[in-house]
Amino acid sequence: MPRHIPRWLSAAAGAMLALAAWIPCTHAEERIDDGMRERVAACTACHGAEGRAGADGYYPRIAGKPADYLYHQLLNFRDGRRQYAPMTWLLVNLPDDYLREIAQYFAGLHPPYAANPRTQAPAAQLARGEALVRDGVPGRPACAACHGADLAGIAPAIPGLLGLPRDYLLAQIGAWQGGTRATPAPDCMATVARALSPEDVAAVAAWLASQPLPAGYAARTAPDHPLPIACHGVPQPVATEAGP
Structure with a gap:
């Protein structure tokens, strides 16, 4: 038997266990809920405790990211617009409502950032x-x-x-x-x-x-000007007309 189980395979197994705790039902009271920490164990297996980021530089921090951004990325992985087989495999059978819950959970976490190693470049x-x-x-x-x-x-x-x-x-x-x-x-x-x-x-x-992270680094609540390019899922500020 192999001495080391690939991280994505271990995470996938965790996802199946977590999914078992969320079985879509007709009645809300029939839903089994062990708590989000247990249900997202497959996510934190790669993205670090509380979604702080993986140690290898390829699994980004997801804690504190805007909820709609996280939700859209989960949809993109599940529906094939983002190509990473382990993520697609984990999400393929999860419904939209559950993906939104996962996104909202991680969006609400704000653990401290790790020290950012300075990049050496000319x-x-x-x-x-x-x-x-x-x-x-x-x-x-x-x-x-x-x-x-x-x-x-x-x-x-x-x-x-x-x-x-x-x-x-x-x-x-x-x-x-x-x-x-x-x-x-x-x-x-x-x-x-x-x-x-x-x-x-x-x-x-x-x-x-x-770049070092400034104190209080967190997403703002709204843009203060129209964006220079239209983006899917990003609401654009509405310009107001000047009064008479």
Whole structure:
């Protein structure tokens, strides 16, 4: 027998046990509920206790992310718009309501962030990354224009960008570029990602991963201006007309 069980297989087994505690029923009083901590054990097996992040740089922090963002990602994995077989396998039989409960549970957790290891990168690359994140360039909106000036995200559906490992950022931008990560139209991140050169992707990931987390880092409740590009699931501020 193998000495080590793959993490995703162990997590999958946990998911099946957790799913057994949530069996859709006609009457709410028939629902068996052992508590969310036990029911999301398969999630925390990879994403860390309370969703703080995995130790290997590829399982991101999910604690405190906006609930709609987490919910949409669970739907995307389940329905094949995001390609990662272990996640799809875990979610394929879970109903929408249960996925929303999982999203709301992790959105309500706010454990302290781990110290962010400083990314080593050439100064010119970091400067390019900061310019793309803060200011953008013609045809490529700045990251801050959607994710907020503090890059903490905007509830209910835009995640923060700090506290994520460079390898994870590189993998996700690459997934949008290659079509293995997608959302229903309008898929704004795919549009932005595909306009980035490999050098730009490396610069953005390096700069974001190198930034310290400010105190009180958390998603804002609403954008203070219309977003520069339409995104699925993200409500747009409504411009008010001037009075007479």
